[in-house]
Amino acid sequence: MAVFKKGINGAFSGTIGSTVGSSWRHINYMKSLPKPSKKPASPAQLAQRAKFALAVNFLRSIKPLLNLGFSDKLQGRQTGYNRALQLMIGKAITGEYPDFTVVYAEVVLAQGGLGPAQSAVLVQTGPGQLTLNWDPVTNKYTSFADDEAVVVVYNVSKRFMNVYDGTERSAGSMDISMPASFVGDELVAWVFMVNRDGEKTSDSVFAGTLVLENEVEEPEG
16 A cells, blocks of 8 residues: 555546555555455454444444544544444454354443543433433543533444433433333443543443333332
C-alpha cells in the first residue's frame, strides 16, 4: 500500500485495473487488489469471520455514538467504531465456533480520561420505568458536575439498541421509559460520561441486566 499527497491528476477513488484508490481522514491511499485464494478457509479463519460478523451486527446501529465514545485523542487515527469492534472481538465474545455469544459485561462503548459513572446499576422502578443510578462523585480535575451521562440500553430479546442522554453527572440517576412491547424482554445497559466540550469522555461502565416486568412489587416496610 502506498500513501500519496497528490497524483498526476489529483487523488482518485475507486478501482482502475488492479489498483484501488481511496481516502481516509484526508489521507490518500493506493493499493493492489488482493489475489483471490482457492484455498478453503481454515477453522481459525471461519471463527474469526463469525466473531467479526457478530460484532458488526451488534455495534453498527450505534456507530456515530462509538465515534464519540472513543473520541479521546489518545485513540490515534483509528475510528471509534473500529476500536469498539476490535475490543469486542478480542474480549467480549465467548464460545466455540459456530456457537459464539456476547459477554455484555465486557463490551466497551467508550474510553477516555474523564471519571466514569461509579457504582452504576440499572433497576426497574415501575411499570415500563427504569432508573439508572450512579454515585454523583465530582472533582475539579476529571469528574465535573455538568458532565452529561449517555446511557445505552440493549434489548437482548428484540436485538434493539437505543441511546438516552440529557442528564448531568451531578443528578446521580436517569429515568428511562420502556414501551409496553418490551415487557418480558431482557435488557442490558451501559453508561459513560461526556464533558461539556463534547469530546472528552469516560470509560463506559456496564450497569447490569434485568427482565422488564409488567408490575413491580412495592418494598415491604
